[in-house]
Structure formats: structure tokens, C-alpha cells
Amino acid sequence: MGALWHPNCFRCDTCHQPIVDEGFRVHNDRPYHTSCYKELYHPKCDVCEQFIPMNTEGLIECWAHPFWRIQYCPSHEMDGTRKCCSCERMERRDAEYVTLDDGRNLCLECLGSAVMDTSECQPLYLDIQEFFEGLNMKIQQQVPMLLVERQALNEALDGEKSHHHLPETRGLCLAEEQIVRTISRRPRLGAGNRIMGIKTEPQRLTRQCEVTAILVLYGLPRLSTGSILAHELMHAWLRLNGYRNLSDKVEEGICQVLAHMWLDSEIVSGSASNIASTSSSSSASTSSKKGAKSQLETKLGEFFKYQIEAHPSSTYGDGFRAGNQAVLKYGLRNTLIHIKMTGNFPV
Numbered sequence: 001m002g003a004l005w006h007p008n009c010f011r012c013d014t015c016h017q018p019i020v021d022e023g024f025r026v027h028n029d030r031p032y033h034t035s036c037y038k039e040l041y042h043p044k045c046d047v048c049e050q051f052i053p054m055n056t057e058g059l060i061e062c063w064a065h066p067f068w069r070i071q072y073c074p075s076h077e078m079d080g081t082r083k084c085c086s087c088e089r090m091e092r093r094d095a096e097y098v099t100l101d102d103g104r105n106l107c108l109e110c111l112g113s114a115v116m117d118t119s120e121c122q123p124l125y126l127d128i129q130e131f132f133e134g135l136n137m138k139i140q141q142q143v144p145m146l147l148v149e150r151q152a153l154n155e156a157l158d159g160e161k162s163h164h165h166l167p168e169t170r171g172l173c174l175a176e177e178q179i180v181r182t183i184s185r186r187p188r189l190g191a192g193n194r195i196m197g198i199k200t201e202p203q204r205l206t207r208q209c210e211v212t213a214i215l216v217l218y219g220l221p222r223l224s225t226g227s228i229l230a231h232e233l234m235h236a237w238l239r240l241n242g243y244r245n246l247s248d249k250v251e252e253g254i255c256q257v258l259a260h261m262w263l264d265s266e267i268v269s270g271s272a273s274n275i276a277s278t279s280s281s282s283s284a285s286t287s288s289k290k291g292a293k294s295q296l297e298t299k300l301g302e303f304f305k306y307q308i309e310a311h312p313s314s315t316y317g318d319g320f321r322a323g324n325q326a327v328l329k330y331g332l333r334n335t336l337i338h339i340k341m342t343g344n345f346p347v
């Protein structure tokens with residue numbers, strides 16, 4: 001600082017107490033007690049609220065989530081800290097998560113709009129079908145949709161002759177005849193924040209056309225459930241419209257494009273009605289099926305879009321990025337015509 005100080009004037013910039021014999025730190029030409037400096041500038045963990053420890057080389061190694069911009073101690077990846085299966089955020093000390101009976105953890109924000117049983121999911125399924133109609137892509141057959149537990153989804157996946165999917169599969173477009181256990185009654189919140197009392201019943205699925213049914217994992221937020229439905233309905237549309245032998249990358253890529261487009265349409269309509277609700281007090285309480293989305297839900301929707309955009313796999317990630325480029329450049333209709341003729345995205 002290049003200046004001489006009277007001992008009594010040499011005070012910490014944050015607690016204003018004199019700095020006597022302990023060490024001090026300088027920041028922007030202002031002096032601080034070492035401890036006050038640490039309190040101000042040493043990064044704290046968003047999960048455990050402690051200072052993020054230094055590693056063996058004396059550097060602060062902190063991990064961060066690229067979308068949520070939360071930073072945390074690397075140790076939480078291994079120490080059993082719970083992670084929301086939907087939004088990927090880690091459980092903080094001040095937030096309580098719930099555990100679904102298939103072991104998945106859910107944060108309360110995601111639980112807030114979670115879709116829990118097949119009948120509750122029907123209006124959303126109709127919304128997605130309307131979305132396809134609006135794109136001039138009406139699904140001509142009635143395709144049943146069932147909400148299922150993780151185990152039922154995996155069993156159905158095993159029963160399919162050919163399907164390429166992710167380890168964390170959340171939806172499935174069935175082509176074979178199967179018996180699937182569907183969730184017929186929503187679970188409730190029990191002791192210890194465990195979800196219990198779920199009721200399932202077997203349903204025999206027979207094939208009327210090339211698609212038997214669409215299955216979706218239960219307990220995910222509405223916008224996530226909807227984007228999975230849009231993805232699976234696009235698989236159905238492709239099959240019902242004679243798109244055969246597409247590579248995994250092209251098929252999954254274009255399905256992800258539809259999921260992303262639906263999320264976009266929801267986020268736009270959500271913020272539009274938010275604006276409307278600020279101008280008149282009465283509309284705030286009338287929440288239609290596409291009613292005002294809370295800021296929280298909009299943020300979650302943006303996260304689901306980000307998840308699609310940044311997906312690391314070559315099938316889903318690169319497939320989406322190539323498909324999205326093509327749709328932005330040539331439009332959805334022309335892109336689909338090109339895929340049908342060549343099996344590839346136009347470049």
C-alpha cells in the first residue's frame with residue numbers, strides 16, 4: 001500500500017477493528033484481518049456452507065454446476081450427498097429432498113410440479129398431441145400412454161427387440177406387445193419424506209399399428225415429463241410415417257429437436273402469461289392448463305433445454321446439435337423430407 005499508518009488507524013476494512021499483531025491481507029488497497037479476508041473472499045460451498053478446502057497443492061479446488069452456477073466441495077460427489085434426479089442439484093443443508101420408492105431423490109422444487117400417475121398425465125399428453133397437430137404432424141393412431149416406475153420401464157425396455165437407449169432411460173416408445181405395470185394411483189408423502197402408497201396395475205398392450213404404447217417414468221416435473229412425451233411421440237410419428245432404418249443419431253437427434261421445441265413453446269407461453277398477470281390482478285389466480293408458470297418452473301424448463309443442448313453423447317447430443325442446425329436452416333418440414341429421402345440431416 002506504500003503508506004505509513006498510525007497503529008490505531010490501521011483497521012480492517014470489514015470489521016473496523018485495529019489490526020495488531022496478526023497477519024493481514026490487502027485487497028483493492030484496503031487492509032483486512034486474515035480471518036476477515038477469508039470470510040469475504042474464500043469460496044464457500046453451496047452444499048455444506050463450509051469453506052471449500054485446499055487440495056494437497058494448496059489450491060482451492062471447487063466444482064461447479066455449469067447451469068445452476070453452484071459451487072461445492074469435490075468430496076460431495078462421493079460422500080452420499082443426495083442429488084435431485086431431475087434437476088441434478090445437490091441437497092443443501094436448508095433443503096429437504098424426497099425419496100421415491102424406486103430410490104430416486106427429488107428436490108421440493110421439482111416435486112412441486114411432478115406428474116405422479118397415468119390419469120394426471122393425460123391432459124399433458126393431449127397438449128403434446130396438439131403441439132404435433134400444430135406442426136401439421138398429427139399422430140393418426142391412438143397411442144396409449146402409461147406412467148410407470150423405473151423397474152417397469154427397464155423391464156419393458158428388455159422386452160423390446162431393438163432399442164438403443166441411455167442407461168438413465170426416462171421414456172420409451174414400445175413396438176412389441178407386452179404387459180406393463182402402470183401407476184394407477186398417485187403415491188403420497190410418508191414419514192421421513194419417503195413417497196409411499198403407490199398403486200400399480202398390470203395392463204396388457206396389444207399392437208394395433210407399428211407402435212404399441214408410450215411409457216414415461218413417473219415423478220418428474222411437468223416440463224420434463226412433457227419433453228419426454230414429445231421425444232417419444234416423435235419416435236411414434238416417424239414409425240407411423242414410414243421412416244425406417246434411420247441411424248440412431250438421426251432418429252434420436254430429431255426426437256430431441258421436438259422435445260426442445262416443445263420446451264421452447266412452453267417457456268415462451270409461460271413468460272407471456274406472466275406479463276399478462278402483472279397487468280391485471282384478476283388473471284393471477286386463473287391458471288389454465290397453459291397458465292402462468294412460476295419463475296421457478298421457467299428456470300427448470302431452461303435447465304431441461306440446456307440438458308438437451310449440452311448432452312455429451314454422440315447419439316443424443318451430437319444428434320440434437322446436427323438436427324437443430326438443420327431445422328434452423330431449412331425448417332422442420334424440409335428437414336424431415338430430406339431425412340426420409342437420404343436418411344441424413346441436410347447440411
Ligand SMILES: [Zn+2]
Nearest residue numbers: 045047048073
Ligand atoms: Zn461442501
Ligand SMILES: [Zn+2]
Nearest residue numbers: 084087107110
Ligand atoms: Zn430438482
Ligand SMILES: [Zn+2]
Nearest residue numbers: 231235252255
Ligand atoms: Zn429416443
